[in-house]
Amino acid sequence: MVTVSRDNPDPERPLVQLDQVGVDFGRQRVLRDVNLAIPQGQTLAVIGESGCGKTVLLKTIIGLLRPAHGAVHFDGQDLAALGERELTRQRTRFGFLFQQAALFDSMTIAQNVSFPLRQHTHKTAEEIRQMTMARLAEVGLPENILHKKPAELSGGMRKRVGLARALALEPEIILYDEPTTGLDPIMSDVINELILSTRRQHPVTSVVVTHDMRTAQKVADRVVMLYPLARLQPDEPQVLYDGPPDGIERAADSRVSQFVRGEAGERLMEMRQQNGR
Amino acid sequence: MSTATQIPANQHVPTQRLPAMVEWIADLGAVVMDGIIGLGNISTFSLRTFGWLFARLPRRETLIPAFYQIGVLSLPVVALTGTFIGMVLVEQSYVQFRNLHMEAKLGAVINMSLVRELGPVLAATMLAGRVGSAMAAELGTMRVTEQIDALTTMGANPIHYLVVPRFLGCLLLIPALTIMADFMGVVGALFYAVSLLGIDFHHYVENSQHFVGYFDMFAGVFKSLFFGAAIALIACYRGFHCDPGAEGVGRAATAAFVYSFVMILLLDLLLGIALNGLYFSLWPEAPKLF
Numbered sequence: 001m002v003t004v005s006r007d008n009p010d011p012e013r014p015l016v017q018l019d020q021v022g023v024d025f026g027r028q029r030v031l032r033d034v035n036l037a038i039p040q041g042q043t044l045a046v047i048g049e050s051g052c053g054k055t056v057l058l059k060t061i062i063g064l065l066r067p068a069h070g071a072v073h074f075d076g077q078d079l080a081a082l083g084e085r086e087l088t089r090q091r092t093r094f095g096f097l098f099q100q101a102a103l104f105d106s107m108t109i110a111q112n113v114s115f116p117l118r119q120h121t122h123k124t125a126e127e128i129r130q131m132t133m134a135r136l137a138e139v140g141l142p143e144n145i146l147h148k149k150p151a152e153l154s155g156g157m158r159k160r161v162g163l164a165r166a167l168a169l170e171p172e173i174i175l176y177d178e179p180t181t182g183l184d185p186i187m188s189d190v191i192n193e194l195i196l197s198t199r200r201q202h203p204v205t206s207v208v209v210t211h212d213m214r215t216a217q218k219v220a221d222r223v224v225m226l227y228p229l230a231r232l233q234p235d236e237p238q239v240l241y242d243g244p245p246d247g248i249e250r251a252a253d254s255r256v257s258q259f260v261r262g263e264a265g266e267r268l269m270e271m272r273q274q275n276g277r
Numbered sequence: 278m279s280t281a282t283q284i285p286a287n288q289h290v291p292t293q294r295l296p297a298m299v300e301w302i303a304d305l306g307a308v309v310m311d312g313i314i315g316l317g318n319i320s321t322f323s324l325r326t327f328g329w330l331f332a333r334l335p336r337r338e339t340l341i342p343a344f345y346q347i348g349v350l351s352l353p354v355v356a357l358t359g360t361f362i363g364m365v366l367v368e369q370s371y372v373q374f375r376n377l378h379m380e381a382k383l384g385a386v387i388n389m390s391l392v393r394e395l396g397p398v399l400a401a402t403m404l405a406g407r408v409g410s411a412m413a414a415e416l417g418t419m420r421v422t423e424q425i426d427a428l429t430t431m432g433a434n435p436i437h438y439l440v441v442p443r444f445l446g447c448l449l450l451i452p453a454l455t456i457m458a459d460f461m462g463v464v465g466a467l468f469y470a471v472s473l474l475g476i477d478f479h480h481y482v483e484n485s486q487h488f489v490g491y492f493d494m495f496a497g498v499f500k501s502l503f504f505g506a507a508i509a510l511i512a513c514y515r516g517f518h519c520d521p522g523a524e525g526v527g528r529a530a531t532a533a534f535v536y537s538f539v540m541i542l543l544l545d546l547l548l549g550i551a552l553n554g555l556y557f558s559l560w561p562e563a564p565k566l567f
Contacts, residue, residue, distance in 0.1 A: 059426070062430055064426055064429060064430065084434070088432045088434065089432070091429070091430055091431070091432045092431075092432045094430060096426075096427070096430040096431075098423045098426070098427055099423070100422060100423065102422060102423040102424050102426065102427035103424075103427075104419075104424055104427070105418075105419075105422075105424070106342075115431060115433075116431045116432070119431060119432060119433050120432060165431075
């Protein structure tokens with residue numbers, strides 16, 4: 001099978017493709033008929049309010065969640081059709097930065113960052129140490145945190161360690177789950193810059209899930225906006241906007257422009273109507 | 278008039294009862310369905326654990342901390358409870374045996390109870406309380422903070438990485454803990470009987486030796502293997518399927534102990550019946566106490 005790798009780029013063929021993807025949690029449907037093609041090298045921002053299924057979309061792309069309907073193709077392969085061993089191999093081509101970084105509490109920072117290297121490579125301890133320090137330097141963290149535990153670091157530092165860990169195996173695609181949530185504006189901008197510099201240093205495809213419009217507009221080539229199914233009509237598409245970041249403010253759908261501008265008017269009226277019932 | 282008012286009243290009762298009954302049946306059905314789904318899930322979880330157990334052994338860096346937590350740190354508490362339960366058994370049984378002038382036979386009964394029942398059950402209960410709850414809470418926290426998802430995204434199988442070392446730790450070290458509980462119970466009972474109650478040492482030991490055999494030791498240790506496996510699987514399953522939030526983690530830790538304890542007692546009964554059957558088929562002329 002011909003695969004889209006960094007050595008064999010094919011801008012026409014998407015690295016990730018979602019076909020009519022639907023995801024359910026018990027009886028509740030979270031994603032419905034989502035179609036999305038992400039070409040290699042693109043930075044896609046997925047925006048939308050809390051509970052619209054952004055994180056679910058991200059976890060479906062890496063195969064942490066299985067779609068109830070439709071299929072997710074990564075590099076031309078249907079993830080649901082892969083066996084556990086092959087799925088594991090494909091996952092090493094991904095990097096995932098979790099919302100709260102998801103660092104292993106029981107391990108030091110050095111052990112956290114080197115975890116993927118120890119799992120999947122046969123490098124010597126010294127090589128792993130060098131690579132760990134290089135990754136930490138890339139995200140602007142000093143050597144003296146190597147032997148600290150995650151609980152001893154601030155939220156911003158934990159996020160940067162999480163990014164260093166996601167970069168450890170030099171992935172082809174990085175998935176960022178709300179990378180700036182819970183950070184101060186300066187640290188948010190530091191993370192945004194790191195996303196951009198990562199892209200400059202490595203020819204990587206990125207999917208950034210966020211509800212921070214500054215992040216979306218700064219880092220993305222393309223923006224997709226999802227809307228919660230509970231407030232959509234059955235025949236309405238869940239993707240309300242799919243286009244360049246600079247066109248989103250002029251989107252025809254008022255729900256998109258309201259989200260971009262952070263206007264709560266219609267939502268407040270909805271909430272008041274619900275409370276009045 | 279009275280008849281006319283009674284008839285509608287009689288007709289009214291079943292129509293009100295019917296929806297309540299339907300609701301009750303629906304609730305019962307939901308409980309049964311949840312039970313069956315839970316049983317299916319834990320069976321699948323156990324099968325996946327066995328699959329990984331035979332596919333590839335975990336790395337030393339995951340095995341050693343698990344073994345240290347499960348085995349080494351549990352030894353003192355198991356030894357202490359074993360000692361006390363041995364002494365308590367002597368204290369509780371002594372008066373009855375003295376009334377029959379059979380104090381010397383006390384050793385046989387106490388040691389048999391310890392080796393076949395109390396040693397394994399006590400060691401397992403301590404393991405479920407000390408290690409099972411902690412494992413469920415630790416894995417539950419990892420689930421809630423997405424650390425288990427992080428493992429998966431980095432191409433490490435969470436069952437292989439987290440469950441198999443804990444399963445092996447419980448399975449392989451519970452026999453040692455059981456032997457420790459047995460030994461300390463026997464020593465505690467001997468000390469209490471001989472030093473404090475003045476029972477003759479020679480007769481106490483001779484009766485114990487005559488009545489308690491290798492099969493009894495084997496039966497206790499054999500049962501403990503099942504207890505250890507059950508504790509590890511239940512605790513890890515509860516941790517992996519933990520509800521979100523601090524409350525979910527707390528519930529997982531409590532449920533791990535409660536379900537493990539119930540399973541220990543159930544397995545104890547079933548294995549006790551099976552092992553007794555085996556014993557009497559192998560040795561029909563078993564030694565008799567009286």
